[in-house]
Amino acid sequence: MGFEILGMVLIIVAFVFIGIECVVPGFGVPGIVGIGCFVVGVALSASTIGEAIKLIAILLVLLAIFVFIVLTLLSKGIIKSPIALQEKLDKESGCISTEDLKYLVGRTGVAMTDLRPAGKISVDDLLIDVVSDGSYLEKGAKVQIFKVSNSSLMVRSIENE
Numbered sequence: 001m002g003f004e005i006l007g008m009v010l011i012i013v014a015f016v017f018i019g020i021e022c023v024v025p026g027f028g029v030p031g032i033v034g035i036g037c038f039v040v041g042v043a044l045s046a047s048t049i050g051e052a053i054k055l056i057a058i059l060l061v062l063l064a065i066f067v068f069i070v071l072t073l074l075s076k077g078i079i080k081s082p083i084a085l086q087e088k089l090d091k092e093s094g095c096i097s098t099e100d101l102k103y104l105v106g107r108t109g110v111a112m113t114d115l116r117p118a119g120k121i122s123v124d125d126l127l128i129d130v131v132s133d134g135s136y137l138e139k140g141a142k143v144q145i146f147k148v149s150n151s152s153l154m155v156r157s158i159e160n161e
Helices: 003-022 030-047 049-075 098-104
Strands: 108-111 118-123 126-132 142-149 152-157
Touching: 003 030, 003 049, 030 049, 049 142, 098 142
Parallel strands: 126 152
Antiparallel strands: 108 118, 108 142, 118 126, 142 152
16 A cells, blocks of 8 residues: 555656656656656556556556646746746847838948948948948948848948939
8 A cells, every 4th residue: 555655656746747847848857757757656556567557548648638738838928938038129128120220221321341242331320230232332332221121221332323
């Protein structure tokens, strides 16, 4: 009777360690300890091989339901995962969206580096990373920002105009 109780306690502990393994990624110590607790728990709880097989089948179904519930709670944000990004990416933290760059369209500046096709320009005392319209532009060339594309500012030469 004492070994059966210890076996059930080990099975419960196995569920706890498997839950930890779901939250902390990778096949590490919690997963190995969980599997070990399941094996020892089943061995201590079952008296015959047939009983052990039935217990394993029941535990695998319960484990699948448990893992599904834990992963659902993780995906809904109810349980916080250490690998998921928790910070917000907004203006206050220094992130700029494509919409925030549209105010620069139409402005003119000077190439501070060669644009091959990417480089830096100066616009209103701001140093900005840009991409030329495909042509090579030398340092000092006058350019105009004409488009925002994929979070990049596109420029073209205005010296010939």
